[in-house]
Amino acid sequence: MASDSIALDHNGHEPSYLEYEGKHKGLLGWILSTDHKRIGILYLISILSFFAVGVTLGFLIRLELLTPQGTIVGPQAYNEFFTLHGVIMIFIVVIPVIPAVFGNFFLPIMLGAKDVAFPRLNLLTWYLYIIGGTLVLLSLILPGGAADTGWTFYVPYSVRTGTNMIFTLTAVFILGFSSILTGLNFLTTIHRIRAPQMGWFKMPLFAWSLYATSWIQVIVTPIVGITLLMVIVERVFHVGIFDPSLGGDPLLFQHMFWMYSHPAVYIIIVPAMGVISEVIPVFSHRTIFGYKFIAYSSLAIALFGSLVWAHHMFATGMSDTAEFVFSLLTFVVAIPSAIKVFNWTATLYKGSIELEAPLLYALAFIFLFSIGGLTGIIQGALNVDIYLTDTYFIVGHIHYVVFGGTGMGLFAALHYWLPKMFGRMYNKKVARVAFWFVFVGFNVLYFPFFILGWMGMPRRSYHYLPQFQTYHVISTVGSWILVIGLVLMLGNLLRSLINGKKITERNIWGGETLEWTVETPPTFENFENIPDVINGPYEYKQNEPATIEEEVK
Amino acid sequence: MIADASNFVQSVDSTFIFIVAVCVFFLVLITVLMITFVVKYNSKRNKKAVNVHGSIPLEITWTVVPTLLVLVMFWMGWTGYKQMTDAPKDSMVVDVYAQMWSWSYKYANGVESDTLYVPLNRPVKVLLHSRDVDHSFYVPAFKMKKDVIPNRINTAWFQPMRLGTYEVMCAEYCGLRHSYMYSAVVVMPEDRYNAWMTQQVQKQKQDSTADSSTSEKSM
Numbered sequence: 001m002a003s004d005s006i007a008l009d010h011n012g013h014e015p016s017y018l019e020y021e022g023k024h025k026g027l028l029g030w031i032l033s034t035d036h037k038r039i040g041i042l043y044l045i046s047i048l049s050f051f052a053v054g055v056t057l058g059f060l061i062r063l064e065l066l067t068p069q070g071t072i073v074g075p076q077a078y079n080e081f082f083t084l085h086g087v088i089m090i091f092i093v094v095i096p097v098i099p100a101v102f103g104n105f106f107l108p109i110m111l112g113a114k115d116v117a118f119p120r121l122n123l124l125t126w127y128l129y130i131i132g133g134t135l136v137l138l139s140l141i142l143p144g145g146a147a148d149t150g151w152t153f154y155v156p157y158s159v160r161t162g163t164n165m166i167f168t169l170t171a172v173f174i175l176g177f178s179s180i181l182t183g184l185n186f187l188t189t190i191h192r193i194r195a196p197q198m199g200w201f202k203m204p205l206f207a208w209s210l211y212a213t214s215w216i217q218v219i220v221t222p223i224v225g226i227t228l229l230m231v232i233v234e235r236v237f238h239v240g241i242f243d244p245s246l247g248g249d250p251l252l253f254q255h256m257f258w259m260y261s262h263p264a265v266y267i268i269i270v271p272a273m274g275v276i277s278e279v280i281p282v283f284s285h286r287t288i289f290g291y292k293f294i295a296y297s298s299l300a301i302a303l304f305g306s307l308v309w310a311h312h313m314f315a316t317g318m319s320d321t322a323e324f325v326f327s328l329l330t331f332v333v334a335i336p337s338a339i340k341v342f343n344w345t346a347t348l349y350k351g352s353i354e355l356e357a358p359l360l361y362a363l364a365f366i367f368l369f370s371i372g373g374l375t376g377i378i379q380g381a382l383n384v385d386i387y388l389t390d391t392y393f394i395v396g397h398i399h400y401v402v403f404g405g406t407g408m409g410l411f412a413a414l415h416y417w418l419p420k421m422f423g424r425m426y427n428k429k430v431a432r433v434a435f436w437f438v439f440v441g442f443n444v445l446y447f448p449f450f451i452l453g454w455m456g457m458p459r460r461s462y463h464y465l466p467q468f469q470t471y472h473v474i475s476t477v478g479s480w481i482l483v484i485g486l487v488l489m490l491g492n493l494l495r496s497l498i499n500g501k502k503i504t505e506r507n508i509w510g511g512e513t514l515e516w517t518v519e520t521p522p523t524f525e526n527f528e529n530i531p532d533v534i535n536g537p538y539e540y541k542q543n544e545p546a547t548i549e550e551e552v553k
Numbered sequence: 554m555i556a557d558a559s560n561f562v563q564s565v566d567s568t569f570i571f572i573v574a575v576c577v578f579f580l581v582l583i584t585v586l587m588i589t590f591v592v593k594y595n596s597k598r599n600k601k602a603v604n605v606h607g608s609i610p611l612e613i614t615w616t617v618v619p620t621l622l623v624l625v626m627f628w629m630g631w632t633g634y635k636q637m638t639d640a641p642k643d644s645m646v647v648d649v650y651a652q653m654w655s656w657s658y659k660y661a662n663g664v665e666s667d668t669l670y671v672p673l674n675r676p677v678k679v680l681l682h683s684r685d686v687d688h689s690f691y692v693p694a695f696k697m698k699k700d701v702i703p704n705r706i707n708t709a710w711f712q713p714m715r716l717g718t719y720e721v722m723c724a725e726y727c728g729l730r731h732s733y734m735y736s737a738v739v740v741m742p743e744d745r746y747n748a749w750m751t752q753q754v755q756k757q758k759q760d761s762t763a764d765s766s767t768s769e770k771s772m
Contacts, residue, residue, distance in 0.1 A: 157686040244704030286602035316700045317707035331623035342615040348590035352602040374576035381630025384569050387696040390724035456693025458724045461732035543604045
């Protein structure tokens with residue numbers, strides 16, 4: 001679109017994407033908008049709403065586990081709670097959140113583009129997302145009850161249970177399409193519409209992380225789609241695919257499920273790693289350490305991460321060869337993550353560090369994700385995994401990786417980019433206080449899981465033996481601290497959007513990527529002209545000793 | 554010293570402790586470095602940053618060292634696992650049946666029981682059968698576990714090394730009363746186990762004669 005078709009405001013100033021009025025006005029101007037920034041905001045609102053539902057369910061699970069049995073609900077309700085908590089948090093919150101919100105909003109700007117490659121397709125993904133999310137919520141209300149299989153939907157139980165499985169399975173199927181199309185859109189955007197001088201190694205690391213993630217999304221998501229569709233076919237038409245009583249193979253289901261759901265962990269974590277790679281250099285005011293190593297390690301994670309799925313199945317009685325190979329590859333995939341952690345830490349060295357909220361969350365990411373990754377290594381060892389699989393140890397591990405990783409990455413991103421998106425600054429002091437509640441609450445809540453797991457407490461247990469109660473009580477108290485932190489944090493951000501300090505400064509934090517060169521909040525078309533990309537993303541030339549020529553001047 | 558509950562405890566514990574030690578070392582290293590840098594290079598003290606673009610020797614070090622360490626961990630895990638798969642030929646064989654939501658055991662001589670009674674120090678091989686959905690045979694004290702999958706007979710084995718009663722749990726979620734699916738392994742001295750078995754065999758004989766007499770009557 002040529003810039004002359006945009007209505008300028010009375011000062012002759014191009015309006016921001018928030019004020020811009022196109023064909024539609026008001027709400028329609030949002031839900032029919034194909035602007036990548038508005039779609040990012042639509043995703044932000046919807047994903048945070050689902051996050052609130054997921055947190056509430058998690059809170060109730062913890063409350064139930066305060067006593068060995070029957071604290072607030074019965075076993076059926078409990079089973080539905082943890083299933084929905086998992087389904088919502090995994091498929092509706094952490095898989096889409098960073099790409100769909102911050103990827104949509106900032107990827108085109110970071111690449112020097114005016115939008116993603118397929119803006120209408122982009123809007124379609126949001127509608128698919130909303131349909132999927134609504135189906136999951138409907139399964140709660142309709143007679144039959146919500147799915148009670150755990151988020152892993154293992155057959156034969158998922159074929160036999162009487163709950164509203166079809167709603168949940170269809171929902172995940174549809175959400176899968178949303179994810180595939182977002183991935184496809186980003187891949188095309190990165191390949192085709194970067195600014196002319198934006199070479200691959202001038203791309204910000206956030207863009208690299210989205211690139212690696214998008215490949216995983218496009219390649220592996222169809223597998224889970226078709227698998228869940230087959231479970232639906234099995235339920236409705238009694239065709240034997242996975243259920244042995246119909247002639248199927250239950251292990252085939254597990255293989256196909258994890259063939260997606262393990263790489264999905266990397267769909268979840270790699271974009272958060274991208275956020276961390278942005279935040280650390282900006283708040284250290286220096287160039288990033290080992291740019292290429294961080295970029296390539298994302299690709300290595302995408303590659304090896306797609307080849308380790310059966311480490312979820314070490315206790316299922318696979319062949320020794322399979323156990324050997326999958327365990328070995330599981331250890332190998334730890335290496336690129338370790339490389340990233342070392343490079344991030346080295347980026348702090350000799351910086352000029354400002355400990356603002358985004359950096360606090362980024363450092364929390366490194367600490368918590370390291371615990372998550374290292375406890376993953378513990379379970380990569382075959383004999384140890386035989387003992388620990390399906391216990392609270394794995395529940396602790398997944399929460400440290402997914403919440404400690406992607407959750408902290410998301411909170412870092414919110415504190416880093418939200419002021420840019422809305423032109424309003426949050427209360428920095430409240431943000432720091434909220435951070436400590438979140439960090440302390442998180443560890444008090446989830447660290448006891450490792451102890452419980454090592455003591456032998458099986459996961460997904462409504463009832464437990466009295467020797468486990470002490471740790472459950474500690475954990476539940478942790479959930480209260482965490483919730484206080486989350487309410488404080490999100491409340492502070494929300495409040496800032498209404499009456500936070502207005503900012504128009506372009507470069508709030510001193511970043512060197514392109515989003516800091518555009519207006520705050522960005523205009524509808526991001527750039528008046530496609531920008532010249534002379535510098536790399538983290539050059540921080542002011543740190544270099546001045547050249548003789550400059551001194552003469 | 555108290556004996557381990559089973560022959561697997563030692564290898565699982567030693568692998569676990571080795572990996573945890575390495576992990577704690579790296580976690581502490583990273584955390585201490587982060588805190589030191591944040592304090593030392595705080596913008597209040599250090600007004601001007603220095604660009605350090607990277608270091609190939611460092612990149613090589615922190616790629617090679619972790620790689621070697623994880624290979625050691627892998628090998629410990631693999632050898633420990635091999636031990637778990639290869640049951641000795643003279644093992645006593647017991648069929649284990651899992652169903653929603655209980656366990657039952659059947660010995661080679663046809664004796665059935667809700668609790669698994671085994672003699673001390675004798676390797677026991679379990680053949681795992683599911684009557685409905687996926688379950689997992691889990692004896693935390695023995696540090697062993699194996700999934701029980703319908704239409705497929707998984708096997709596992711263990712050698713109990715300490716007298717006592719140990720919990721058997723279901724580790725694979727299987728529906729409403731999954732978390733109540735308990736049973737027990739009772740490890741007995743050899744002579745007491747034999748006495749129990751003799752008693753069971755006699756009881757079974759009586760039952761079967763009683764059965765046949767009732768069936769004769771009904772005919």
